[in-house]
Amino acid sequence: MLTFGCPDRTGIIARISGFLADHGGMIVEAAYHTDPDSGWFFTRQVVRADSLPFDAAGLRERFGAVANELSAESSWQVRDTGERPRAVVLVSKAGHCLYDLLGRVASGELDVDIAAVIGNHDSLADITRAHGIPFHHVPFPAGDPDGKAAAFAKVRELVDAHDPHAIVLARFMQVLPAELCAAWAGRALNIHHSFLPSFIGAKPYHQAHTRGVKLVGATCHYVTADLDAGPIVEQDVIRVDHGDSVQDMVRKGRDIEKVTLARGLRWHLEGRVLVHGNRTMVL
Numbered sequence: 001m002l003t004f005g006c007p008d009r010t011g012i013i014a015r016i017s018g019f020l021a022d023h024g025g026m027i028v029e030a031a032y033h034t035d036p037d038s039g040w041f042f043t044r045q046v047v048r049a050d051s052l053p054f055d056a057a058g059l060r061e062r063f064g065a066v067a068n069e070l071s072a073e074s075s076w077q078v079r080d081t082g083e084r085p086r087a088v089v090l091v092s093k094a095g096h097c098l099y100d101l102l103g104r105v106a107s108g109e110l111d112v113d114i115a116a117v118i119g120n121h122d123s124l125a126d127i128t129r130a131h132g133i134p135f136h137h138v139p140f141p142a143g144d145p146d147g148k149a150a151a152f153a154k155v156r157e158l159v160d161a162h163d164p165h166a167i168v169l170a171r172f173m174q175v176l177p178a179e180l181c182a183a184w185a186g187r188a189l190n191i192h193h194s195f196l197p198s199f200i201g202a203k204p205y206h207q208a209h210t211r212g213v214k215l216v217g218a219t220c221h222y223v224t225a226d227l228d229a230g231p232i233v234e235q236d237v238i239r240v241d242h243g244d245s246v247q248d249m250v251r252k253g254r255d256i257e258k259v260t261l262a263r264g265l266r267w268h269l270e271g272r273v274l275v276h277g278n279r280t281m282v283l
Contacts, residue, residue: 220235
């Protein structure tokens with residue numbers, strides 16, 4: 001699979017397809033998008049591996065000259081889709097997103113190897129281990145900046161040991177420091193309710209209930225140093241009405257969080273999400 005973005009101009013598609021055809025490559029899936037606001041072109045190409053005389057590394061090496069010719073962004077990628085992707089999940093106490101991901105992986109619906117789950121509480125250790133996945137408890141001491149920094153250093157060590165394709169913050173209630181956001185840029189995915197910026201702080205569902213909102217939503221986005229402001233991968237909503245209690249709204253919110261996170265993670269793992277600045281194209 002080949003993904004990249006470059007300044008838009010005539011002949012890009014012909015150059016890519018011509019390059020692949022010259023090496024016998026058979027394109028089995030192709031998506032394109034031109035963004036008129038930025039003047040950039042984006043594409044995702046899936047090529048049959050057995051149609052090429054070299055592997056993914058060989059394709060990456062040879063395509064480099066074409067990428068330079070087209071002034072492609074440095075984030076262009078060639079990935080072997082035959083390699084099962086790896087993910088590490090970070091959690092706190094709320095388990096609805098983790099339960100959902102574990103179920104999708106166990107049923108074969110989500111093709112990813114969850115290499116480990118790391119929690120700043122041990123509430124979700126048993127369900128994780130029941131699925132045969134290692135659980136690591138890394139406590140975060142309250143009111144201790146040095147202890148918190150040490151905890152994040154331990155989390156980074158555990159995560160990086162697996163070199164994951166995705167780091168999933170499945171209701172992980174800790175703010176990643178800037179250095180981790182930079183190290184995991186384009187790989188760390190977060191999920192949260194979509195009440196921001198209207199209902200900030202504690203008990204957003206209580207605030208929303210008081211205001212009589214009619215929609216509950218969720219946002220899956222890449223993590224950046226700007227809190228909850230990274231490039232958005234996926235969003236969705238579910239309706240609520242005057243008859244719903246706060247507890248009903250929380251339940252519906254959790255439902256939409258699960259679906260939105262799973263969908264965003266799937267698209268990320270399939271290489272469908274291209275990031276340009278603070279925007280995404282899902283191809």
